[in-house]
Amino acid sequence: MELEELKAGWSILNEQLAKSEMLNKRIIKEMITNRTQSAYERLFRFDLFGLILVLGICVMFPVLAATGKIVLKPLSFALLEGSIVIGFFMQLFFISLLLRFDMEKKKIYELTKLVLAYKLWMKRNTVIGSWIGMAALIAFLFIEKTQLVGNWEVRLAGVFILASVIMFFQTRFYLKNICAIEKGLAELKEFEEEPDQNRSV
Structure with a gap:
């Protein structure tokens, strides 16, 4: 009788431990999910702010030129407005990638592919977009140098320094x-693989 009671006690204890382990895993998984979601939301807010900012500049620049608030040569205006438009479409592309990041509906491998694509294009934009912006600015300063007051070479160096700090x-x-997102997805993938490992054992 005592042996049966001992076995029953061990069985209850094992069930409680299993439930406790499942609860702990669920809590840890929720923490990882929330941390990953927070990192994603920071990126989304940043890119959304960038999109609104570039859109505002893109619209205001022609308005200021048309009203005579700023007077530019047609070529320099086209260069600056063109680079701003390119920046707008790049921001729009980044936003479109982030809008597809849905942790509730998509699987881990799909989210990982999205993050890799975003990371790749972000690096390309840092290099290509920066060179386009710098080239347009240098061309603008050369075209408008007769209209600029003071030493425009010093201004150009100042712009380069400021742009480099911002880019950094x-x-x-x-x-x-x-x-942070990549780390979170890797940890969540381990949670998905655990049941398969347990069944194989």
């Missing part, structure tokens, strides 16, 4: 949050 912190922000 922007890239650091992107990589930090992308790494």
Whole structure:
């Protein structure tokens, strides 16, 4: 009788331990999911702000030129407006990628592919977009140098320094949050693989 009671006690204890382990895993999974979602939302807010900012500049620039608030040569205007439009479409593309990131509906491997695509295009944009912007700015300064007051070479150096600092912190922000998302997805993938490993054992 005592042996049966001992077995029953062990059985109850094992069930309680199993439930406790499942609860702990669920809590850890929710924490990882929330951390990953937070990193994604930071990226989305940042890109959305960038999209609104570029759109505002894209619209205001022609208005200021048309009203005579800024006077530019047609070529320099086309260069600046063209680079702004390119920046707008790049931001729109990044937003379209992030809008497809849905942790409730998509599987881990689908989310991982999206993050890799976003990371790849972010790196391309950092290189290509930056060179396009810098080339347009340099061309603008050369075209409008007769209208500029003071030493325009010094201004150009100042713009380069400012742009480099902005790019450094922007890239650091992107990589930090992308790494957080990648780490979270890798940890969530381990949770998905655990049942298969247990069945194989």
